[in-house]
Amino acid sequence: MSHDTYPSTADRATALHMHSSGLPQSREAAHLKAEPACASHPLTRLRDALDAAFEQSADAADPSQCAAFALAVRAALAEAAADPALLAPAQHGGAADAYRRHLLAADPHGRYAIAALVWMPGQASPVHAHQTWCGYVVLKGALAESLYDWDDAQQCARETRTHPRASGAVSFVRAGRGAIHRLGNASGSPAISLHIYGVAGARIGTHVNDLLQVADMLDRIAEQAIG
Numbered sequence: 001m002s003h004d005t006y007p008s009t010a011d012r013a014t015a016l017h018m019h020s021s022g023l024p025q026s027r028e029a030a031h032l033k034a035e036p037a038c039a040s041h042p043l044t045r046l047r048d049a050l051d052a053a054f055e056q057s058a059d060a061a062d063p064s065q066c067a068a069f070a071l072a073v074r075a076a077l078a079e080a081a082a083d084p085a086l087l088a089p090a091q092h093g094g095a096a097d098a099y100r101r102h103l104l105a106a107d108p109h110g111r112y113a114i115a116a117l118v119w120m121p122g123q124a125s126p127v128h129a130h131q132t133w134c135g136y137v138v139l140k141g142a143l144a145e146s147l148y149d150w151d152d153a154q155q156c157a158r159e160t161r162t163h164p165r166a167s168g169a170v171s172f173v174r175a176g177r178g179a180i181h182r183l184g185n186a187s188g189s190p191a192i193s194l195h196i197y198g199v200a201g202a203r204i205g206t207h208v209n210d211l212l213q214v215a216d217m218l219d220r221i222a223e224q225a226i227g
């Protein structure tokens with residue numbers, strides 16, 4: 001999502017998806033700190049696994065379309081989540097007004113970025129599809145994931161169902177409006193999830209989410225106009 005010309009995705013995120021409090025949806029943590037150099041660190045092993053997944057699908061124009069690539073990313077997420085040393089203490093920190101994103105690592109070739117998202121109770125993402133492949137695993141606490149279908153005629157997303165996502169739950173989706181969702185923390189305790197996006201680190205805030213209008217929002221606007 002850089003949309004250096006109007007409107008940028010970041011701008012649209014701010015404009016379209018505010019909490020009722022009027023506060024923005026996400027907070028960026030400080031810039032990427034030095035990444036762990038130790039070969040046994042779980043983040044290093046995660047990067048090694050992702051590099052191997054790309055190598056395995058090197059002949060594909062789009063590795064994310066390969067079933068083996070998806071399986072490898074899912075397995076890498078699950079393995080990383082099983083290691084409590086994955087996150088430094090500071091990377092457990094949330095923000096009061098919106099979920100907080102900590103950039104953990106960025107591929108020097110720009111193929112992926114890894115982030116931890118910290119969700120305080122009641123915080124949620126906007127409804128979105130993705131401009132790139134992405135995967136996540138719940139590290140701590142519990143999230144709820146609402147899924148949507150894309151209504152091409154009405155140009156909006158329609159909610160179909162919501163699933164609880166407990167600690168350890170893993171997901172992988174490809175780019176496009178065939179996979180629309182909203183993640184949030186409906187519990188009373190903080191939650192943390194680990195995400196991998198198929199973008200360079202510098203683009204994580206602008207080239208991942210494809211923010212969408214939602215049917216019930218449009219219906220409410222129409223009802224207000226009629227009433």
Ligand SMILES: [Fe+2]
Pocket residue numbers: 128129130134181
């Ligand atoms: Fe997403």
